[in-house]
Amino acid sequence: MRLPFSLILLALTSLTTAQGDASAAPSLQASDTSTISAALDPSFAGLGIEPSNLYSFTGGAQANQLSINLLQNLADYAGAPPHLRIGGNTQDYMIYDSSYTNFNVENTADPTGQGDSDIFTIGPGYFEALDRFPQGTPITYGLNLAYSLTDWNTRIVDTATAAVTKLSNVKLVSFEIGNEPDLYHENNIRDVSYAGPQYTSEWLARADQVWTKVLQPAGIPSKFFEPAATASTDGTTFDINSLIKFGITAGSDNADTFVFGWNQHDYYYFTGVTNYGLTIDHMLQLQTTEDQFAYWTTQVDAANKSSLPYYLREMSSAGPTGLQNISDSFAGALWTLNFFCYAASIGIASVEMHMTDNSYASPWQPININNQSPHVRPNYYAFAAVAQLIGSGNGTSQIAKLPLTSVTSAYTAYVKAYSYYRQGQLAGFVLINGKTSNTTDTSKSMNFSLSLPNNFANQKLWLQYMSSTGASATSGVTWNGVSFEQTDDGTPQTVKTTTDTLDIGSDGKVTVSVPDSQAIVATINFGLGGVNTAIKKSDALARSQGSVVLICISIVMSFWVCDWII
Helix, strand or coil: CCCCCHHHHHHHHHHHEEEEEEEEEECEEECCCCCCCCCCCCCCCCEEEHHHHHHHHCCCCCCHHHHHHHHHHHHHHCCCCCEEEEECCCHHHECCCCCCCCCCCECCCCCCCCCCCCEEECCCHHHHCCCCCCCCCEEEECCCCCCCCCHHHHHHHHHHHHHHCCCCEEEEEEECCCCCHCCCCCCCCCCCCHHHHHHHHHEEEEEEHHHHHHHHHHHHHHHHCCEECCCCCCCCCCCCCHHHHCCCCCCCCCCCEECCCCEEEEECCCCCCCCCCCCCHHHHHCHHHHHHHHHHHHHHHHHHCCCCEEEEEEECCECCCCCCCCCHHHHHHHHHHHHHHHHHHCCCCCEEEECCHHHHHCCCECCCEEEEECCCCCEEEHHHHHHHHCCCCCCCCCCEEEECCCCHHHHHHHHEEEEEEEEEEEEEEEECCCCCCCCCCEEEEEEEEECCCHHHCEEEEEEEECCCCCCCCCCCCCEECCCCCCCCCCCCECCCCCEEEEEEECCCCEEEECCCCEEEEEEEEECCCCCCCCCCCHHHHCCCCCCCCCCCCCCHHHHHHHHHCH
């Protein structure tokens, strides 16, 4: 028997005992908030691919349709494909050879570069494979800085030339020269004296070669490079202010400047480095994310003062390859959703979550590995939610921190809130409660009491969910009534065809009671993107007269999926 979802919700809500409360009163105007993002680029929620793993995601002689479809889904929701960074440790070990025709990364039999910095060979097929991704996909491509033999200039120019001339479907938007130079000594790439001044000198020399011999002849501006792709700058001379002092933004005799934006890296947790064992519950204590990232906010501030954007081009819940049953759980999806919102709110211009083919933190597994066939992971649904959120603003979406009051003490570490603005006006909220819920525990929830401006009085709140059976679930997730797991190729399938609503009071107040560990998106007077419908720019423009309220409450409860399985 298939019962109406609203009846199931009503019956189960009556059995739910609210365990926590929080209140919020957002500002109507974006200009009245204390911390808010700039208008978010549709490609904001991006991905990074380790260069040695590129073919796993693109396919070799034949395309990997799963990857292509999953990226196209996000492009359809956001209005543009997610930004892709092709970079990581292995970029500093790659040499381009135009005569190498195979679709694979070849191991060099006798590497001669310092630190084996020429141990991998790629050819034209590398860029042919990368060019399969959705049209217009913005690409940041990582060039080899580690290689320092006398022909370094020829080597880097050859690679840059291939990237510029062979990528025509995707869009090359910037080069990154070198990956994490602050670790070069540890990786036997440079000696112990290597620091910010030496890096700056080498970086400028290579940028100048690429600019004069590749970019300038192609009519591409010199502001096309992102320093410094660092793993850390704390206690080093690779921080933004130091690099500026060393002259990295000064350019050369041939160009005023080469710097397109700042490129840094971080991980919430890193195996062998972080001094505790990560659990689902710890990850969902969302305050720990802010605590861990506190230092990097100083770098974001330095970037803003330099009038150049700050890009977090390598990030993940756990590195280097994620943690099974944690990174690939629904809790990982909730953490990812929160991090995207948090990053936007503190002024980060783009975030790329790093992917390797064997990482449990990657939003999908592209090939047979880890005794599993290719499949979509819960993380992917967070990308879909953020893409649809940003797409609904048609280029005007902004996210700000939203202060909460009267938060029940047991929930304080787990609760974060954000306001969503469109065209400078309040359009919604992201309310996140990371309190862990098991599949058998359906009695705990949070009451989020929202005091909305009177503009929203007596309107309807349409509810859409990012759902699963529990924080530990590694499959069975849905976003906005859609599953990406029903087919082998990542195409969206509708699994819920109805939309639920709440009434906003005449005083603008509404209380949303949501179980622990679930996400809800709510919009005023219409469904966000519709069921299984991408937000196109024309759709967003047509709806620009309407008001949108987004409520993402990271809370999971098994009864939300009852209507889909009965």
